[in-house]
Every structure is written in C-alpha cells, then in structure tokens.
Amino acid sequence: MTWQDSDLAGLFDRRPDEGVYRVNRRVYTDPVLYQLELEHIFEGSWIYVAHESQIPENGDFLTITMGRQPVIINRDMDGQINGFINSCPHRGARLCRTEHGNRKNFVCTYHGWTFASSGEAQWIQREEDGYPQPLDHVNEVGLKRVPRVESYRGFIFASLSDEVPELVDHLLGGAPYIDMLVDQAPEGFEVLKGYSSSVYNGNWKLMLENGGGDGLHPDYAHASLLGVAGRKLKRTDAIQTMQIDKMHEKEGGQWVFGNGHTGIWFNFPNPENRPIYKRLPELTEAYGEERARWMTSVFRNLSVYPNLHLLDQMATLIRTFRPLSVDRTEITFYCIAPVGEPRDERIKRLRQFEEFFAGSGMGTPDDNAEFEECQSGAEGRNLTDSYLSFGLHTRHEGTNDVARSVGIELANSGVIGYEGCTMTQYDRWLELLTQGRS
Ligand code: FES
Ligand SMILES: [Fe+2]
CATH class of the missing domain: 3.90.380.10 (Naphthalene 1,2-dioxygenase Alpha Subunit; Chain A, domain 1)
Known part of the structure; x- marks a missing residue:
C-alpha cells in the first residue's frame, strides 16, 4: 500500500493524558514504511557517522552507509573532515572498498579516475581527447560531497539533506x-x-x-x-x-x-x-x-x-x-x-x-x-x-x-x-x- 500522512498518524493511539500510548506493530514489519524511513530518516536528517579519533591523521578515511548510500568520511591532507558520496562520478563504482585506511588520493579501479582527499578530480583518463577543455575538476567531475558534516566534541554527524538545523540545535x-x-x-x-x-x-x-x-x-x-x-x-x-x-x-x-x-x-x-x-x-x-x-x-x-x-x-x-x-x-x-x-x-x-x-x-x-x-x-x-x-x-x-x-x-x-x-x-x-x- 502507499501511505498517506493520515495513515501514518493512525498507526499511533496517542492519549498520554489518559495514560495510554499504543503503537501499531506494522512499524516493524511493513516494507513500504521501511523505504520511507531510509529516505526521510537515514537519508533525510542528521545521523551519527563516526568519532574524530577514528580518523586522527591527515589522509585517514573510513567507509559507512547512510541509509542506502555508501559514504566516505575522511580527514583530508589539510586536516579538514569531509563526507563524500562513495561512488565514482564516472560510472558509479564504489571508490573505497575497505572499511578504513589512509590515502592521499582515491583511485577508481574501473577506469582510473583519481581524486584528491579534498574531493577534487586529479586525473581523468584521456581528458583532453574526451572532454571540452577546461573540465571543471570540482563541480563537474569531482567527488560529490555529503551536504552536511559537523562534529560535536569529537562526535561526527552527517546529513544527506541540506535542510537540517545546526547540529547543536538538533542535539x-x-x-x-x-x-x-x-x-x-x-x-x-x-x-x-x-x-x-x-x-x-x-x-x-x-x-x-x-x-x-x-x-x-x-x-x-x-x-x-x-x-x-x-x-x-x-x-x-x-x-x-x-x-x-x-x-x-x-x-x-x-x-x-x-x-x-x-x-x-x-x-x-x-x-x-x-x-x-x-x-x-x-x-x-x-x-x-x-x-x-x-x-x-x-x-x-x-x-x-x-x-x-x-x-x-x-x-x-x-x-x-x-x-x-x-x-x-x-x-x-x-x-x-x-x-x-x-x-x-x-x-x-x-x-x-x-x-x-x-x-x-x-x-x-x-x-x-x-x-x-x-x-x-x-x-x-x-x-x-x-x-x-x-x-x-x-x-x-x-x-x-x-x-x-x-x-x-x-x-x-x-x-x-x-x-x-x-x-x-x-x-x-x-x-x-x-x-x-x-
Ligand atoms: S567508474 Fe570510476 S573511473 Fe569509471
Ligand atoms: Fe538490555
């Protein structure tokens, strides 16, 4: 079934002043609700992703999944913490295939495109032959950024949606x-x-x-x-x-x-x-x-x-x-x-x-x-x-x-x-x- 907002609200019998709260157990079993959760909760708001101490050195990275989206969290060579979509801008292959490591740059094994730890494309196969010059290495063929990545006292949170409040206001x-x-x-x-x-x-x-x-x-x-x-x-x-x-x-x-x-x-x-x-x-x-x-x-x-x-x-x-x-x-x-x-x-x-x-x-x-x-x-x-x-x-x-x-x-x-x-x-x-x- 498709879920209307009124159907969603109807899953709850919410009468706290009478001391009663009931939850319909379809919230645990319905595959359509589950897809909505991935889209609007895990891919639509702040979620916890890592602790800063897990990427202490420049070049350190780890890979995670936000909802359905593979993501790289790294500390680039300037020490800044970033989130990148872990998917090559060319044909979509996952760039990082290990849980963690240290890389000055990311090389896609499919056709060799190479990216700096800051996300900028560094090397594109047969670039002059294949594409009108100059090719924008940041916005056109650079790694796509996770829209929001912020830390609170070492705890890193990220959001695939830009429409979220400041992290501290969220917490x-x-x-x-x-x-x-x-x-x-x-x-x-x-x-x-x-x-x-x-x-x-x-x-x-x-x-x-x-x-x-x-x-x-x-x-x-x-x-x-x-x-x-x-x-x-x-x-x-x-x-x-x-x-x-x-x-x-x-x-x-x-x-x-x-x-x-x-x-x-x-x-x-x-x-x-x-x-x-x-x-x-x-x-x-x-x-x-x-x-x-x-x-x-x-x-x-x-x-x-x-x-x-x-x-x-x-x-x-x-x-x-x-x-x-x-x-x-x-x-x-x-x-x-x-x-x-x-x-x-x-x-x-x-x-x-x-x-x-x-x-x-x-x-x-x-x-x-x-x-x-x-x-x-x-x-x-x-x-x-x-x-x-x-x-x-x-x-x-x-x-x-x-x-x-x-x-x-x-x-x-x-x-x-x-x-x-x-x-x-x-x-x-x-x-x-x-x-x-x-
Ligand atoms: S898919 Fe990455 S270089 Fe082609
Ligand atoms: Fe317990």
Missing part, C-alpha cells in the same frame, strides 16, 4: 549530556582499537527503543548477568560489574530532550567500581561537586535519534546501529576511553566493556534475543498494537530541577521505565516521514 539536551562525558578527560575521549558487531533479525527501532528508554527490562532480560554480578561481589579481587538491578528503586529518571532524543539516569550504588571514580577529587575541583558526581557516579544513557547510543554506565561506549532490511539490523559497539588513561583504569574499563557489550558479552545476546522475539510477535496480524504506556500518567511536562542542575533543558520526563521516551521517538518518526513527503 538539544543531548549536547550537555555529551559534555558530561567528554569533560571527564582533559585531552578528550578516543575510540579504542577494534570494535564488536552483531546482527539481529529484527527491525532497527527495537534497538533504538531499548537503549533509548526501556528501563523496565534489565531485571528480567538480563537476569543471568545480574546473577553473575551478584555472585562476583563475594570475590573481592574481581573487577566488579556496575550494579543495575532494581534501577527503579534508586534515585533516577527518564528524560525526553526533543527531536527524538532521550536519556536514562540513576545513581549507581557502587560508583567506586567505575574507572573514572578515582578522578572525583580533580573533577570536583574543576566542575563543582554536583556536576562531578554526575560525571563519575551516575548511570547515564543518551540516545540520539535515530542511530546513536552514547553510554556512560556499566562501561563507556558508542553503540550505533543501522538497518539492513526491515527485519535485520546491524549493531556496532566501540569502547571509548579518556586519552592517556592510566593502565589500571584502562584494564578495568575494557573488562567492564567486554562483560556486557562486546560480541562475547552477556548483555547484548539477551537483548538481541528479545528483539527477535518482538519481531516474530509483530509479524502476526491478530494483536496489532504494542501497549507502551508506562509512566505516562505521572509524567512531568517541561524541565525539572535535577536537569537544570546539570544545565539540561527537558521537554518532559518520567520515572525509570517511562515509555514517553518511546512516544517521543515515534513523534519524531512521524514528523520526519510526514515533513519529508510534504
């Missing part, structure tokens, strides 16, 4: 949330070597919803990991797991920033087991007691719509994800750490990362298995809606004193488990799909 409260991470290290954060990827058979939004606001699942989906963490407490020589059981009994909440971005936070019962905790005195001196406590001792999930989870909690990591099809999604995890971190803190950080998030970790398979079960459930046609209403009736509109204390403006907020976080993701989904088509 809203996500920006000060990122500050609380990056300010922990005088020389900033870096992505550590290597990464871990997994693919699950389910729609991409299942991952987004989980990390962006599902504070209800850890005690159940991650019960086995929590059991291991509990038993480890008796082993005083072990690197301890950060405790996330019964999150709702701690002081905490779930925050909605706007533009589909959300956050989860609660006070860790065992902050002393975090590698950054040792720096509490110096961070207190630099940023004051309350902000330093937030940086070292508070579980913080940030979800930047549509494809970034920046987690500073059981470990510190970037989790990014991309749709492969309507019912397949690739997730990639990058452990991040302060530049120049002491060895003992780095070891602790890596072990905590591996325990939950890496390919061999205990947490990710739990979540992926549940996403696949949700996808199977959504394929049926006899229970059309998911009931995503937790905490709506007690939500708080506008910002609050806790958020204000760390310089964050909120659209609304709720208790741990608040499914208004999912509602705001779909509000954004609807906005992008309907605006993009108007």
Whole structure:
C-alpha cells in the first residue's frame, strides 16, 4: 500500500493524558514504511557517522552507509573532515572498498579516475581527447560531497539533506549530556582499537527503543548477568560489574530532550567500581561537586535519534546501529576511553566493556534475543498494537530541577521505565516521514 500522512498518524493511539500510548506493530514489519524511513530518516536528517579519533591523521578515511548510500568520511591532507558520496562520478563504482585506511588520493579501479582527499578530480583518463577543455575538476567531475558534516566534541554527524538545523540545535539536551562525558578527560575521549558487531533479525527501532528508554527490562532480560554480578561481589579481587538491578528503586529518571532524543539516569550504588571514580577529587575541583558526581557516579544513557547510543554506565561506549532490511539490523559497539588513561583504569574499563557489550558479552545476546522475539510477535496480524504506556500518567511536562542542575533543558520526563521516551521517538518518526513527503 502507499501511505498517506493520515495513515501514518493512525498507526499511533496517542492519549498520554489518559495514560495510554499504543503503537501499531506494522512499524516493524511493513516494507513500504521501511523505504520511507531510509529516505526521510537515514537519508533525510542528521545521523551519527563516526568519532574524530577514528580518523586522527591527515589522509585517514573510513567507509559507512547512510541509509542506502555508501559514504566516505575522511580527514583530508589539510586536516579538514569531509563526507563524500562513495561512488565514482564516472560510472558509479564504489571508490573505497575497505572499511578504513589512509590515502592521499582515491583511485577508481574501473577506469582510473583519481581524486584528491579534498574531493577534487586529479586525473581523468584521456581528458583532453574526451572532454571540452577546461573540465571543471570540482563541480563537474569531482567527488560529490555529503551536504552536511559537523562534529560535536569529537562526535561526527552527517546529513544527506541540506535542510537540517545546526547540529547543536538538533542535539538539544543531548549536547550537555555529551559534555558530561567528554569533560571527564582533559585531552578528550578516543575510540579504542577494534570494535564488536552483531546482527539481529529484527527491525532497527527495537534497538533504538531499548537503549533509548526501556528501563523496565534489565531485571528480567538480563537476569543471568545480574546473577553473575551478584555472585562476583563475594570475590573481592574481581573487577566488579556496575550494579543495575532494581534501577527503579534508586534515585533516577527518564528524560525526553526533543527531536527524538532521550536519556536514562540513576545513581549507581557502587560508583567506586567505575574507572573514572578515582578522578572525583580533580573533577570536583574543576566542575563543582554536583556536576562531578554526575560525571563519575551516575548511570547515564543518551540516545540520539535515530542511530546513536552514547553510554556512560556499566562501561563507556558508542553503540550505533543501522538497518539492513526491515527485519535485520546491524549493531556496532566501540569502547571509548579518556586519552592517556592510566593502565589500571584502562584494564578495568575494557573488562567492564567486554562483560556486557562486546560480541562475547552477556548483555547484548539477551537483548538481541528479545528483539527477535518482538519481531516474530509483530509479524502476526491478530494483536496489532504494542501497549507502551508506562509512566505516562505521572509524567512531568517541561524541565525539572535535577536537569537544570546539570544545565539540561527537558521537554518532559518520567520515572525509570517511562515509555514517553518511546512516544517521543515515534513523534519524531512521524514528523520526519510526514515533513519529508510534504
Ligand atoms: S567508474 Fe570510476 S573511473 Fe569509471
Ligand atoms: Fe538490555
């Protein structure tokens, strides 16, 4: 079927004042909706693409896919970060075919056209024979640029549409949330070597919803990991797991920033087991007691719509994800750490990362298995809606004193488990799909 705007709005039963929000599960299964998402979300607005530390040297590049579009992100020989369409202007062959590398120029293997790292064509086969001179090496036969590429504190975002706001205006409260991470290290954060990827058979939004606001699942989906963490407490020589059981009994909440971005936070019962905790005195001196406590001792999930989870909690990591099809999604995890971190803190950080998030970790398979079960459930046609209403009736509109204390403006907020976080993701989904088509 083709989707009209009214059909799209009709997928949601949105009555937060009555404490009810339902989502029609076709959002996870419909191939036409999926194509609209690629066009208007992944190819039509800001998405997260890379961290600057992944391309530290001039000439470094990496290849990614934005929606359906292969893209090169590079640092050119003048040190500027660029995004280029990874497709030769001649006949369209992909120029870069490796995940990352270092090149002063890009050579197309099909007919040999060569491009500078700044995108300008440097050499065109039989140029004088074949084309009227002079040939414009930038606009006519140069690499096509991704219209918008901007960084916020090392995190690079890009948009294939030019009609997007400045990145910082897009991020809203996500920006000060990122500050609380990056300010922990005088020389900033870096992505550590290597990464871990997994693919699950389910729609991409299942991952987004989980990390962006599902504070209800850890005690159940991650019960086995929590059991291991509990038993480890008796082993005083072990690197301890950060405790996330019964999150709702701690002081905490779930925050909605706007533009589909959300956050989860609660006070860790065992902050002393975090590698950054040792720096509490110096961070207190630099940023004051309350902000330093937030940086070292508070579980913080940030979800930047549509494809970034920046987690500073059981470990510190970037989790990014991309749709492969309507019912397949690739997730990639990058452990991040302060530049120049002491060895003992780095070891602790890596072990905590591996325990939950890496390919061999205990947490990710739990979540992926549940996403696949949700996808199977959504394929049926006899229970059309998911009931995503937790905490709506007690939500708080506008910002609050806790958020204000760390310089964050909120659209609304709720208790741990608040499914208004999912509602705001779909509000954004609807906005992008309907605006993009108007
Ligand atoms: S397709 Fe690249 S040079 Fe022809
Ligand atoms: Fe989980």
